[in-house]
Amino acid sequence: MSFTAADRTPFTYVVECTPTGKRYYGVRFAKGCQPSDLWTCYFTSCAAVQKDVALYGREAFSHSVRKIFSSVEAARRWETRVLVKLGIPGNLRWYNKTSNIAIESQAGVVRSSATRLKMSLSKQGANNPWFGKRGPRYGLKLSAETKLKIANALLGKPTGPCSDVRRARISEAKVGKQRPPFSLEWRRNLATSHSGNRHWNFGQHWSEATRLKVARANSVRVTCDVCGLVGGIRAMRRYHFNNCKLKNVKVKV
Numbered sequence: 001m002s003f004t005a006a007d008r009t010p011f012t013y014v015v016e017c018t019p020t021g022k023r024y025y026g027v028r029f030a031k032g033c034q035p036s037d038l039w040t041c042y043f044t045s046c047a048a049v050q051k052d053v054a055l056y057g058r059e060a061f062s063h064s065v066r067k068i069f070s071s072v073e074a075a076r077r078w079e080t081r082v083l084v085k086l087g088i089p090g091n092l093r094w095y096n097k098t099s100n101i102a103i104e105s106q107a108g109v110v111r112s113s114a115t116r117l118k119m120s121l122s123k124q125g126a127n128n129p130w131f132g133k134r135g136p137r138y139g140l141k142l143s144a145e146t147k148l149k150i151a152n153a154l155l156g157k158p159t160g161p162c163s164d165v166r167r168a169r170i171s172e173a174k175v176g177k178q179r180p181p182f183s184l185e186w187r188r189n190l191a192t193s194h195s196g197n198r199h200w201n202f203g204q205h206w207s208e209a210t211r212l213k214v215a216r217a218n219s220v221r222v223t224c225d226v227c228g229l230v231g232g233i234r235a236m237r238r239y240h241f242n243n244c245k246l247k248n249v250k251v252k253v
């Protein structure tokens, strides 16, 4: 397959809905695109056109490729020029609503760290469009019902990273307190808040290699050097070695 612009063949086209006579003038420049896409696998990106396609069917449209370009830039500029020149936007015989230049997708664009730094710095402090302004939801009063809904939705979900201040506060509040034994209600709450899509591994799928790795790591058997018990590494690490009950037992000689 050969392209006019390295990895794609940008083109402009016109489609017309035969029953209504309404037309759409468009441009296509996606990676890998070619004129034969038109009306075979590409049916414009215009929602209004697609609505009529659903209504009248694909067969009710005629379509023609108008021009082929050797660069994305040229295709985009040509399209917006044609739209302006023919006064298409605002004309009810056309689907087009705007003559704005088609936005080129930024997906997959890799920028150098220098560029990223520049972009970041240009949006800092007073240069940030939000500088000195209040957020769109500032001062919003939520009803008790909404608050409850939010609380329920967040229940059991992992929180973001804890700030040092918050960490200190939590720590302070817990000093000298011992966790009471789990009540049945507490256990149930923990279970519901950790089940289904609230579980931290929900929807996570491990590759076969990862599964094998985990299985292997879990199958390691270790011997407590204090009491000599042999067991799985997780439980042993928790209850033996430095935590072994026999650690501080003085053996009578």
Ligand SMILES: [Zn+2]
Residues within 6 Å of the ligand: 224, 225, 226, 227, 228, 229, 239, 240, 241, 244, 245, 246
């Ligand atoms: Zn032990």
